[in-house]
Amino acid sequence: MARTQGGGSVNLFKLWNFHGGLHLDGHKRESCRAPLAVAHLPERLVFPLQQRNGEDSKPVIAPGDRVLKGQVIAHDDSPFNPPIHASSSGIVRAIEDLPLPHPSGLSGACIVIETDGEDAAIDFAGIADYRQCSPDELRRMIYEAGIVGLGGAAFPTSVKVAPGSDRKVDTLILNGAECEPYITCDDSLLSHHPEDVLEGAKILLHILQAERCLLAVEDDMPDALAALEKAKRCGDFEAIQLVRVPAIYPTGGEKQLISVLTGREVPMRGIPADIGIVCQNVGTAAAVYNAVVHGTPLISRIVTVTGRGVKQPQNILARIGTPLADLIQQCGGHTNEAERLVLGGPMMGFGVPTDDLPLTKSANCILVAGRNELIGEKRALPCIRCGACANACPVNLLPQQLYWYGRSDQIERALDYNLFDCIECGCCDYVCPSHIPLVQHFRATKGKAVAKRREREKADHARLRFESRQLRKEQEKRERAESAKRKKETLGTGKAPEILEAIERAKLRRAEKTAQPSGNSDPIDHDKRETVTPPTAAEAHRTSADTGHIENPSDDRKSEAQPMSSEID
Amino acid sequence: MRFPTAQAPFLAPVNSVNRIMLEVLVALIPGLAALVWQFGPGVLVQCMIALLAAELGEAAMLSLRRRPIVPTLKDYSAALTAVLLAISLPPLAPWWIPAFGTLFAIIIGKHLYGGLGYNPFNPAMVGYAVLLISFPQHMTAWLPPKELSGSALSFADNWNAIFSRTLPWDMTFDALTMATPLDTIKTQLGLNRLLDEIQSGGLFSGIGGRGWQWVNFGFLLGGLWMLKRGIIAWQIPVGFLAALFAVALLFFLIDPAVYPTPLFQCFSGAAMVGAFFIATDPVSASTTPRGRLIYGALIGLLVFVIRSWGGYPDGVAFAVLLLNLAAPTIDHYTRPRVYGHPT
Numbered sequence: 053m054a055r056t057q058g059g060g061s062v063n064l065f066k067l068w069n070f071h072g073g074l075h076l077d078g079h080k081r082e083s084c085r086a087p088l089a090v091a092h093l094p095e096r097l098v099f100p101l102q103q104r105n106g107e108d109s110k111p112v113i114a115p116g117d118r119v120l121k122g123q124v125i126a127h128d129d130s131p132f133n134p135p136i137h138a139s140s141s142g143i144v145r146a147i148e149d150l151p152l153p154h155p156s157g158l159s160g161a162c163i164v165i166e167t168d169g170e171d172a173a174i175d176f177a178g179i180a181d182y183r184q185c186s187p188d189e190l191r192r193m194i195y196e197a198g199i200v201g202l203g204g205a206a207f208p209t210s211v212k213v214a215p216g217s218d219r220k221v222d223t224l225i226l227n228g229a230e231c232e233p234y235i236t237c238d239d240s241l242l243s244h245h246p247e248d249v250l251e252g253a254k255i256l257l258h259i260l261q262a263e264r265c266l267l268a269v270e271d272d273m274p275d276a277l278a279a280l281e282k283a284k285r286c287g288d289f290e291a292i293q294l295v296r297v298p299a300i301y302p303t304g305g306e307k308q309l310i311s312v313l314t315g316r317e318v319p320m321r322g323i324p325a326d327i328g329i330v331c332q333n334v335g336t337a338a339a340v341y342n343a344v345v346h347g348t349p350l351i352s353r354i355v356t357v358t359g360r361g362v363k364q365p366q367n368i369l370a371r372i373g374t375p376l377a378d379l380i381q382q383c384g385g386h387t388n389e390a391e392r393l394v395l396g397g398p399m400m401g402f403g404v405p406t407d408d409l410p411l412t413k414s415a416n417c418i419l420v421a422g423r424n425e426l427i428g429e430k431r432a433l434p435c436i437r438c439g440a441c442a443n444a445c446p447v448n449l450l451p452q453q454l455y456w457y458g459r460s461d462q463i464e465r466a467l468d469y470n471l472f473d474c475i476e477c478g479c480c481d482y483v484c485p486s487h488i489p490l491v492q493h494f495r496a497t498k499g500k501a502v503a504k505r506r507e508r509e510k511a512d513h514a515r516l517r518f519e520s521r522q523l524r525k526e527q528e529k530r531e532r533a534e535s536a537k538r539k540k541e542t543l544g545t546g547k548a549p550e551i552l553e554a555i556e557r558a559k560l561r562r563a564e565k566t567a568q569p570s571g572n573s574d575p576i577d578h579d580k581r582e583t584v585t586p587p588t589a590a591e592a593h594r595t596s597a598d599t600g601h602i603e604n605p606s607d608d609r610k611s612e613a614q615p616m617s618s619e620i621d
Numbered sequence: 622m623r624f625p626t627a628q629a630p631f632l633a634p635v636n637s638v639n640r641i642m643l644e645v646l647v648a649l650i651p652g653l654a655a656l657v658w659q660f661g662p663g664v665l666v667q668c669m670i671a672l673l674a675a676e677l678g679e680a681a682m683l684s685l686r687r688r689p690i691v692p693t694l695k696d697y698s699a700a701l702t703a704v705l706l707a708i709s710l711p712p713l714a715p716w717w718i719p720a721f722g723t724l725f726a727i728i729i730g731k732h733l734y735g736g737l738g739y740n741p742f743n744p745a746m747v748g749y750a751v752l753l754i755s756f757p758q759h760m761t762a763w764l765p766p767k768e769l770s771g772s773a774l775s776f777a778d779n780w781n782a783i784f785s786r787t788l789p790w791d792m793t794f795d796a797l798t799m800a801t802p803l804d805t806i807k808t809q810l811g812l813n814r815l816l817d818e819i820q821s822g823g824l825f826s827g828i829g830g831r832g833w834q835w836v837n838f839g840f841l842l843g844g845l846w847m848l849k850r851g852i853i854a855w856q857i858p859v860g861f862l863a864a865l866f867a868v869a870l871l872f873f874l875i876d877p878a879v880y881p882t883p884l885f886q887c888f889s890g891a892a893m894v895g896a897f898f899i900a901t902d903p904v905s906a907s908t909t910p911r912g913r914l915i916y917g918a919l920i921g922l923l924v925f926v927i928r929s930w931g932g933y934p935d936g937v938a939f940a941v942l943l944l945n946l947a948a949p950t951i952d953h954y955t956r957p958r959v960y961g962h963p964t
């Protein structure tokens with residue numbers, strides 16, 4: 053189904069629908085009314101060494117060191133782990149385990165910097181004309197600047213803009229469709245710094261060698277759209293098209309936005325680049341611009357602080373590493389009714405037990421909920437199979453079936469119903485009349501499926517090991533029997549079996565030479581072949597390579613395993 | 622400051638089972654009103670008895686199964702089962718008919734078959750089928766529509782008739798009751814009469830038979846409202862009615878002397894209540910979009926088969942029950958294409 057977007061000053065652009073989705077109460081006004089604030093310099097900055105779900109980065113500073121703003125304080129060799137930079141100057145106080153802003157509430161190693169108030173920075177060296185740089189150089193700059201996706205997933209941008217030479221990218225999509233309720237940080241960025249985003253888009257287009265950029269904003273973001281249009285008129289942004297998309301949750305999901313804008317679908321287990329698309333958050337584009345043109349690494353971001361639990365909801369430009377409590381304090385502090393703290397939006401964010409946590413690159417929203425503004429546990433009734441979940445699912449799954457199979461531990465069936473295609477957007481959960489926490493169930497079932505696969509892999513591994521051990525033991529037993537037999541036979545001659553064997557071989561060769569072409573009629577050869585297990589391909593390779601050492605009589609087993617002919621040459 | 626944590630999504634749900642059930646009950650009002658208008662207030666008494674029996678049966682079963690009683694009673698699902706069964710009964714059926722039928726529906730059809738969400742059959746139709754098989758005489762003794770009888774019994778008359786089997790002095794049950802139009806056609810065709818003759822009787826006028834067409838219009842109205850409210854999906858009623866209409870049309874064209882018009886089929890008997898209220902029971906029906914269409918269509922076809930050649934006055938209950946068990950398999954083979962998966 054396609055529809056054409058009408059009216060407004062945005063060019064007519066054909067839009068498509070995705071299945072399901074929800075019209076949610078936006079709660080955007082609260083935070084977008086106030087102007088964009090700039091956070092104070094906190095006394096303390098905290099940088100978790102674990103950025104995404106990967107390995108910890110390695111600190112390159114030690115407690116007691118003085119660091120400057122923009123200085124790398126931890127890095128890793130992995131392309132998936134871009135470096136971490138100090139976001140202000142000060143002294144490294146400690147590298148210690150502190151609670152992480154993570155749904156599990158676990159602790160992890162963090163670098164703690166006590167700021168000195170000078171905010172002294174290293175020299176940021178930008179590039180006047182990025183067109184002089186190769187895409188690879190620009191990718192490296194993006195990596196060095198520590199840029200990750202700012203939309204919430206924190207996927208390293210340098211990896212995302214390197215789709216590989218076999219994938220031709222024609223379209224860059226900039227995602228300004230902030231579909232989750234409460235969050236307005238992209239709206240704020242687009243309203244206040246539209247040119248940064250547009251310039252960033254041009255750099256990304258250059259890196260990707262793509263022809264066009266579609267910049268999508270939702271139709272409930274008129275200020276952002278107006279600012280973008282104004283900025284677009286002032287510069288050379290021909291390749292960038294502004295598109296207004298309907299505010300349906302989850303339009304801002306990568307796959308859903310691609311569907312809405314292009315009518316194309318990312319193939320299963322594929323990435324957008326497979327269909328010629330790369331999608332980036334608008335904040336990421338601005339970060340790319342700042343990194344390339346001004347040389348500034350990713351040390352700050354705009355974050356929405358909102359909810360009835362905070363006195364002055366607003367967007368705030370804050371240093372990465374700032375304690376959340378400081379940001380909430382700057383927004384007037386908690387109201388009396390503050391009862392829940394969520395990082396991210398109310399649909400896909402995660403609850404945290406304390407505000408004594410640092411701001412990370414991926415944190416787009418600090419939602420302090422007032423009394424009954426958000427809910428925790430739901431009282432679930434039995435599923436009545438009404439199918440409301442299936443109607444709402446943007447991926448077109450059958451959540452009622454996934455729930456059924458997950459609950460009865462039929463993991464295989466759940467996988468068959470494409471459990472892992474679930475994006476955990478929460479639409480099914482929200483519409484369920486029985487108030488079943490479906491997403492929670494699906495996460496648990498996914499966990500079970502992963503555990504089961506690991507278990508199976510382990511079992512397979514153990515079985516293989518057992519089998520090869522059995523084989524080895526059998527072979528050893530045979531060999532022992534064989535050598536005992538030979539010992540017995542040669543007991544009278546007083547010669548070692550190896551010598552006997554060598555004599556035997558020499559005899560054979562002579563016999564072979566005289567009795568050609570009837571080569572393989574040798575009884576000993578035949579006998580031996582029967583007792584020897586045929587070598588595998590790898591073994592065969594090794595054996596032929598080892599033939600040079602075969603006369604070493606001590607290596608009994610090896611000489612056993614040799615086919616006669618190769619020994620003789 | 623410390624906060625309790627939980628898992629997303631954190632937005633309070635907007636929908637609830639009891640809201641859905643309540644709205645379905647509300648949607649039954651036009652059809653129920655038409656029943657009262659055409660057949661007198663007996664159906665209200667039937668509803669009362671059924672509701673009482675349903676709530677008692679539900680509470681008893683919940684306590685036996687050690688389930689929370691009050692929240693489950695508040696979900697109105699037992700109430701809906703009771704009303705759906707009560708409106709299917711002849712208005713003057715003796716009190717123990719709705720009582721027995723509803724208790725059977727709730728205790729066996731709902732709880733012993735698995736409980737809410739797990740019962741494979743539509744409980745109301747389980748109750749109806751048991752009553753029809755066990756007490757066919759009471760179950761086929763319908764009243765003539767008001768348009769035909771001219772006079773109606775008062776509420777007190779209905780009450781007495783139902784509870785003490787007594788009627789005003791000049792009336793007898795035999796004289797008062799009569800078969801429904803569908804039932805009449807079936808028995809009369811069995812006597813080798815032709816449809817023209819049969820339908821010349823006063824019971825047949827309009828498109829669905831006197832009185833009955835209004836009842837069907839009432840349920841159609843309620844059904845359309847549910848569609849608009851998004852309580853039911855369009856696929857089951859459309860599949861049901863389209864299949865019933867199509868197969869009825871086919872046979873009507875082949876032999877109009879024996880097969881009534883497709884419109885008559887769709888506006889007579891339990892067609893509309895079946896299409897919008899019975900076949901759409903979410904627990905026992907198909908849940909995929911295509912599956913619902915197929916499920917509805919198969920019920921529509923079976924309704925025609927049972928009506929035309931079966932031994933019962935109507936076919937909705939049996940058609941729904943027979944297809945209930947096919948729903949899981951229909952669902953399995955009609956899964957929608959997941960985003961990004963090949964067609």
